[in-house]
Amino acid sequence: MTTTRFAPSPTGRLHVGNIRTALHNWMLAKKGGAKEQGRFMLRIDDTDAERSKEEYVEAIRTDLAWLGISPDGEERQSARMALYEAAFEKLREAGRVYPAYETAQELEVKRKILLSRGLPPIYDRGALEMSEADRAAKEAEGIAPHWRFKLDHDEPITWEDGVRGSQKFDPAQLSDPVIRRADGSWLYMLPSAVDDIDMGVTDVLRGEDHVSNTAVQIQMFTALGAQPPSFAHEALLVGKEGKLSKRLGSLGCDAFREQGYEPEAIVALLARLGTSLPVEPIAEREKLLETFDLSTFGRAPAKFDDNELHRINAAIVHQMPFEKVRGFVPDDFTEAAWHAIRPNLEKASEVVEWWQIVTGPIEQPEFSEDDREYLGEAARQLDFDADDPWHALTGALKESTGRKGKALFLPLRQALTGMNHGPDMGELLPLIGEDEARERLTRAANG
Numbered sequence: 141m142t143t144t145r146f147a148p149s150p151t152g153r154l155h156v157g158n159i160r161t162a163l164h165n166w167m168l169a170k171k172g173g174a175k176e177q178g179r180f181m182l183r184i185d186d187t188d189a190e191r192s193k194e195e196y197v198e199a200i201r202t203d204l205a206w207l208g209i210s211p212d213g214e215e216r217q218s219a220r221m222a223l224y225e226a227a228f229e230k231l232r233e234a235g236r237v238y239p240a241y242e243t244a245q246e247l248e249v250k251r252k253i254l255l256s257r258g259l260p261p262i263y264d265r266g267a268l269e270m271s272e273a274d275r276a277a278k279e280a281e282g283i284a285p286h287w288r289f290k291l292d293h294d295e296p297i298t299w300e301d302g303v304r305g306s307q308k309f310d311p312a313q314l315s316d317p318v319i320r321r322a323d324g325s326w327l328y329m330l331p332s333a334v335d336d337i338d339m340g341v342t343d344v345l346r347g348e349d350h351v352s353n354t355a356v357q358i359q360m361f362t363a364l365g366a367q368p369p370s371f372a373h374e375a376l377l378v379g380k381e382g383k384l385s386k387r388l389g390s391l392g393c394d395a396f397r398e399q400g401y402e403p404e405a406i407v408a409l410l411a412r413l414g415t416s417l418p419v420e421p422i423a424e425r426e427k428l429l430e431t432f433d434l435s436t437f438g439r440a441p442a443k444f445d446d447n448e449l450h451r452i453n454a455a456i457v458h459q460m461p462f463e464k465v466r467g468f469v470p471d472d473f474t475e476a477a478w479h480a481i482r483p484n485l486e487k488a489s490e491v492v493e494w495w496q497i498v499t500g501p502i503e504q505p506e507f508s509e510d511d512r513e514y515l516g517e518a519a520r521q522l523d524f525d526a527d528d529p530w531h532a533l534t535g536a537l538k539e540s541t542g543r544k545g546k547a548l549f550l551p552l553r554q555a556l557t558g559m560n561h562g563p564d565m566g567e568l569l570p571l572i573g574e575d576e577a578r579e580r581l582t583r584a585a586n587g
């Protein structure tokens with residue numbers, strides 16, 4: 141069974157990049173359909189006690205629920221420290237972690253020297269040269285060590301990446317990563333591997349920025365006696381003018397919700413952005429799942445464009461069933477009203493303004509003498525016994541006044557709705573109703 145996970149750090153709200161990663165992991169787990177239903181797990185990466193906030197944990201859960209990406213289980217790293225401790229002991233006994241005493245400044249100097257010689261800034265394993273006495277001396281000075289994972293340099297690290305294809309890393313070209321700080325706290329690398337093993341994660345799908353972490357973590361899985369999961373790294377998301385990071389705040393899940401975007405629109409867009417499949421306003425998740433395939437993911441950065449979200453959102457609203465809006469429209473708002481108004485909306489919430497046009501009061505523009513006379517005529521000709529009062533009215537007025545085109549339609553629309561454009565009048569007029577329509581026409585005629 142496929143098990144995937146989404147592992148956010150609760151240090152802020154979910155932004156569009158996180159949502160995309162969560163969605164793709166959910167899709168990877170669920171794409172088999174009901175028969176081969178995989179598991180999608182939420183893992184809260186809250187080892188950084190200072191920056192992690194409970195309100196963000198709550199917000200992550202709320203955001204995922206709003207998007208309809210529901211986890212099949214949740215784990216929190218802060219509750220799993222004993223597991224990391226045990227793994228650490230195991231690696232220590234096997235000689236795969238070692239204490240190091242360099243200060244941040246010393247490491248920086250080493251880095252600069254290597255860079256100035258045109259060499260890659262790889263950690264020189266100076267700590268491995270230390271004798272027992274050297275270490276005792278450091279401890280006596282009150283300097284506690286941080287801990288590094290010792291990479292095995294014997295063989296290249298290889299994997300078949302779900303997006304990037306064959307990957308190969310020479311471990312000697314990587315620094316032994318620091319996995320634990322001097323104060324005992326954990327860096328991301330080891331706990332993540334421990335959890336992936338313990339949670340039975342079969343597929344790790346994450347951003348391209350994690351590729352070199354994967355090389356290191358593959359050795360951790362092996363050192364802990366586990367088979368590494370399958371890995372896939374998707375290209376990063378960028379904005380239409382380049383980097384997204386600056387604007388991420390404005391592209392958070394909360395902002396999308398406040399701006400009235402439908403979760404279906406966000407999901408439809410992010411599901412296929414950066415893939416070779418066309419981005420389409422597909423509201424049914426099943427349909428998106430059917431076509432989900434890592435082999436369609438491109439290597440070039442995916443471009444997020446809010447105009448595209450806007451377009452997809454409008455198209456989703458235009459096909460949205462009445463049940464979806466029932467919750468936020470007035471009781472007397474009917475399904476027919478929804479169908480009349482729906483094609484004019486970009487956001488579903490705008491329906492409230494349109495309904496206001498139906499129920500009134502509306503504000504009319506100033507009309508010319510000529511138009512006032514015309515609208516008076518319209519008030520007299522209005523006939524709700526006709527099958528289609530709007531076409532009956534405009535047909536009769538065309539006959540009696542000789543007006544056509546804009547001169548025929550626009551004053552009527554302005555008098556009846558106060559607007560220059562909007563929903564189809566044939567559908568709108570019956571919703572406004574006979575008395576109210578006649579009152580509006582008469583009012584316009586009287587100026």
Ligand code: GLU
Nearest residue numbers: 147148149185328332346
């Ligand atoms: N908490 C890590 C991050 O947000 C998780 C990375 C991973 O998926 O392993 O970058």
